[in-house]
Amino acid sequence: MSDTIFALSSGRPPAAISVIRISGAHAHLAAESLAGRLPAPRTAGVRELRNPNTGELLDEALVLRFDGPASATGENVVEFQCHGGRAVVDAILETLGTIAGLRQAQPGEFTRRAFENGRIDLTEAEGLADLIEAETESQRRAALAVAEGGLRRQIERWQERLLVLSAQAERAIDYDDENGGIDRGLLRDADELANELGEWLSKPRVEPLKDGVLVVVAGPPNAGKSSLINAISGEDRAIVTDIPGTTRDHIEVPLSLGGLPIRLTDTAGLRVADDRIEAIGVERAGRLIDAADVLVWLGDPSEAPRHPRAVKILPKADLASRAPGAGGLPVSSLTGEGMTELLAEIERLARFILPADDALSLNRRQATHLHEAASALDGINACVDLVLAAEKVRVARVAFDQLTGRAGVEDVLDALFSRFCLGK
Amino acid sequence: MHDVLVIGAGHAGCEAAAAAARRGARVGLLTFRADDVGQMSCNPSIGGVGKGHLVRELDVFDGLMARAADRAAIHRRMLNRSKGPAVWGPRVQADRSLYRAAMVDLLAESGVELIVAEVSGLAVEGGRISGVVADQVKLACAAVVIATGTFLDARMYVGKQVCAGGRHEEKASVPLARQIREIGLGQGRLKTGTPPRLDGRTIDWARLEEQPSDVEAWTMSALGCGGAQAQLRCAITRTTKETHDLIRANFDRSPLFAGAIEGRGPRYCPSIEDKVKRFADREAHQIFLEPEGLDSPLVYPNGISTSLPIDVQERFVRSIAGLERARIVRPGYAVEYEFVDPRRLNHTLEVRDLPGLFLAGQINGTTGYEEAAAQGLVAGLNAAASALGVQECRFDRRTSYIGVMVDDLTLQGVSEPYRMMTARAEYRLSLRADNATSRLGEIALAADGLRQERRNQIRQHLSQRGTNAWARTEEGAADELYAPYVERQQREWNVVQRDSRTWIPRELDYSSIPGLSNEMVERLEAARPETLDQASRVAGITPAALSALYVAAARRTAA
Numbered sequence: 001m002s003d004t005i006f007a008l009s010s011g012r013p014p015a016a017i018s019v020i021r022i023s024g025a026h027a028h029l030a031a032e033s034l035a036g037r038l039p040a041p042r043t044a045g046v047r048e049l050r051n052p053n054t055g056e057l058l059d060e061a062l063v064l065r066f067d068g069p070a071s072a073t074g075e076n077v078v079e080f081q082c083h084g085g086r087a088v089v090d091a092i093l094e095t096l097g098t099i100a101g102l103r104q105a106q107p108g109e110f111t112r113r114a115f116e117n118g119r120i121d122l123t124e125a126e127g128l129a130d131l132i133e134a135e136t137e138s139q140r141r142a143a144l145a146v147a148e149g150g151l152r153r154q155i156e157r158w159q160e161r162l163l164v165l166s167a168q169a170e171r172a173i174d175y176d177d178e179n180g181g182i183d184r185g186l187l188r189d190a191d192e193l194a195n196e197l198g199e200w201l202s203k204p205r206v207e208p209l210k211d212g213v214l215v216v217v218a219g220p221p222n223a224g225k226s227s228l229i230n231a232i233s234g235e236d237r238a239i240v241t242d243i244p245g246t247t248r249d250h251i252e253v254p255l256s257l258g259g260l261p262i263r264l265t266d267t268a269g270l271r272v273a274d275d276r277i278e279a280i281g282v283e284r285a286g287r288l289i290d291a292a293d294v295l296v297w298l299g300d301p302s303e304a305p306r307h308p309r310a311v312k313i314l315p316k317a318d319l320a321s322r323a324p325g326a327g328g329l330p331v332s333s334l335t336g337e338g339m340t341e342l343l344a345e346i347e348r349l350a351r352f353i354l355p356a357d358d359a360l361s362l363n364r365r366q367a368t369h370l371h372e373a374a375s376a377l378d379g380i381n382a383c384v385d386l387v388l389a390a391e392k393v394r395v396a397r398v399a400f401d402q403l404t405g406r407a408g409v410e411d412v413l414d415a416l417f418s419r420f421c422l423g424k
Numbered sequence: 425m426h427d428v429l430v431i432g433a434g435h436a437g438c439e440a441a442a443a444a445a446r447r448g449a450r451v452g453l454l455t456f457r458a459d460d461v462g463q464m465s466c467n468p469s470i471g472g473v474g475k476g477h478l479v480r481e482l483d484v485f486d487g488l489m490a491r492a493a494d495r496a497a498i499h500r501r502m503l504n505r506s507k508g509p510a511v512w513g514p515r516v517q518a519d520r521s522l523y524r525a526a527m528v529d530l531l532a533e534s535g536v537e538l539i540v541a542e543v544s545g546l547a548v549e550g551g552r553i554s555g556v557v558a559d560q561v562k563l564a565c566a567a568v569v570i571a572t573g574t575f576l577d578a579r580m581y582v583g584k585q586v587c588a589g590g591r592h593e594e595k596a597s598v599p600l601a602r603q604i605r606e607i608g609l610g611q612g613r614l615k616t617g618t619p620p621r622l623d624g625r626t627i628d629w630a631r632l633e634e635q636p637s638d639v640e641a642w643t644m645s646a647l648g649c650g651g652a653q654a655q656l657r658c659a660i661t662r663t664t665k666e667t668h669d670l671i672r673a674n675f676d677r678s679p680l681f682a683g684a685i686e687g688r689g690p691r692y693c694p695s696i697e698d699k700v701k702r703f704a705d706r707e708a709h710q711i712f713l714e715p716e717g718l719d720s721p722l723v724y725p726n727g728i729s730t731s732l733p734i735d736v737q738e739r740f741v742r743s744i745a746g747l748e749r750a751r752i753v754r755p756g757y758a759v760e761y762e763f764v765d766p767r768r769l770n771h772t773l774e775v776r777d778l779p780g781l782f783l784a785g786q787i788n789g790t791t792g793y794e795e796a797a798a799q800g801l802v803a804g805l806n807a808a809a810s811a812l813g814v815q816e817c818r819f820d821r822r823t824s825y826i827g828v829m830v831d832d833l834t835l836q837g838v839s840e841p842y843r844m845m846t847a848r849a850e851y852r853l854s855l856r857a858d859n860a861t862s863r864l865g866e867i868a869l870a871a872d873g874l875r876q877e878r879r880n881q882i883r884q885h886l887s888q889r890g891t892n893a894w895a896r897t898e899e900g901a902a903d904e905l906y907a908p909y910v911e912r913q914q915r916e917w918n919v920v921q922r923d924s925r926t927w928i929p930r931e932l933d934y935s936s937i938p939g940l941s942n943e944m945v946e947r948l949e950a951a952r953p954e955t956l957d958q959a960s961r962v963a964g965i966t967p968a969a970l971s972a973l974y975v976a977a978a979r980r981t982a983a
Binding site for chain 2: 002106109111112115166170172173174175385386387388391394
């Protein structure tokens, strides 16, 4: 039985709607774990998609179900038509990737399955040539992007270290007949590499740079959130960009602030009076606050939610009742007082989560493979069997090969032969 | 009239002949000299890490090598004993003359006819092999296996001396090499070398570190036909600074560095002059002194293969501890020979463009007895299949080192002599020397042609798996140790298997497939993968290209 595969099957986000397709024997099961009960075959239903592990809401989406063989690929298929924001799509794809038995589809794989199962004919399938070009183009773009940051060199350095580790292990296996036990130095080096990869994985990634830094304005009802947003987007310093907003739950204003891409967001749900809806609104606001890269809090400073990058402001500074200096930055949307300071503070905090201009940062694909490599090496320090240590290094190497598109054993042998004097 | 004729009675030829005969073919084995059957031209040992795995696999198919090695063993060692069981490597030192005798006996038992003649050409009719020309006489047959080792247009080098020949005091196959070139198979030249042989009576053994034979009783063959030979000791010594100085001073007299030899040598088995040159900072290199036999005083100093002139060999040997008075009986030499690009072969080792012709052993760019013998098995089984119209026998990477080797050779080709190493096997954790019967037993039974004794042994072994006592066996314990890792690998393999069921038509025109780059087309043309899975291992082939290939293959099959 083949794997169940998934992929974004519409164009690249951002877009109004994105279509994520899952195909294979486990497609229904996997979709259910995100969306709950699926609609009847060949019908659509609105479902909340949640991360099955954390319960976190990913998006509200239109879910379509098809039962094989009456589907595009001839297998069981589920389609999520979700919001087309990059963050939403990424979060759903990432979640699908954590489900056992599911993997990202390779280019052309849906089409191949459709053809295999007799769902499309040759003329259609031969459109695959376009796919190859698309793949090449995306590789070229990816390569360019990577080359620009010098990340390629960093990745090559890691790969080189892995090759050396592999070569050391393979030499000991294939050529050392001495019964000296396992080489602790090798394990230590591998462990060090795993730690280094871990550090890189925890560094700022490029997605905020592409998607924008999420700045969430929150506070109790009538605190002046909307006025503040209007005032900020009216400021000359903050240029409102014309990238379309992506979500319906809250207002999102894309801005460019000191050259940084910002998504300025209001927590709109808080203002609805009805109790039940109010509760939902509070919950959503809570989630937004958690997701915020920068939080702008308009309430009592002592009641501000805990957040690593928060600006506490005292709004409506123009009102006489407002006493300055009570633990917040006085700002008036009306007179513009404190506005410059506020924007400067947001910019300063935003810079923390963005990679520095000259720093190297990872994109999702790179992070995925590096993560694979790091987790393969995890625990290598405790290995007592050299063969298993070598297997861990091999799996890590395969992850890097997928990243750089280079294939394996010959490289190891080259490293082996150039470094060690072998042969009796 | 023969069904199968095998040219060359070395390790590949003997196994090919016996394997074809076991499947019921009438087999003739052609050799220059009757004495050459099963000759160990280089080191007197069989097995090792990776190589021992090959021998055990060969044994499951009732091959000869393991049984002959057991009968001739004078020293046994399970290499890598301190490492995981996946890489334990059984190796024996074999008495040269006992080994030859055992091989002759085993061949005779399998009903192979030995023919002493020089083959000067192949007979081809209607695009298919129809026989060979031996001593001006045409011998008709349905399939031919060429297993000429290093003898194709071979040249031996000692210093500036050059002579034609594939082994000490033996000739070369020049006319056959010409014809192989004419049918477009000649690829290039490779080189290998051998150390000088020493007179063991002139070695000061008392001063050297001993390497005793294993105490545990184990055998190469699962049939356990262990020889009760006296067990000899090997010894270890090292080169000295003086050795290195002497060699360095004579670089200009080595045919390797003087440019006389164009063929590429194996990087993993370099000559001593190579080691001194490339690893100048090393103060000493290890040498294993291996006795060649019970009745022979010859000792094989493993580690100092060389083609330096005789006077230099004599001087540097005497600069080594324990060898100060050692006498060289036969100088070391380098041999350069012609080989064929193995990408011209199918996974059955049949030449793609000339049905009925199979190639096995060093002619395919490999080195080593075990690599040769294992290919002999593949070629022999399939030459019989071709001649008799029975089922082909294929090996895959997941279940055997034999499969790894054939796949590497026929898809990647070689740029230096190919030697088996466990690093080449991505499924190494499940390819152990101790579980060859479990891995390949069913396939061997299905291929037919096993002797009753072997069939019984395989069936008995397979029936023991899954019993309660199994976990307590060495093999069962190793299964358990690697189980979680093997499970992960099995998932990788499932994908491979699906693709391996998609056959690519032989005559497929890659350049007609939309979307393949010129470079991809070139590489696919050279490797001519038989299945989609094989295509995925050709360097530079992307997943999308595979999809396009799949569609094209399916269209051709349907048409």
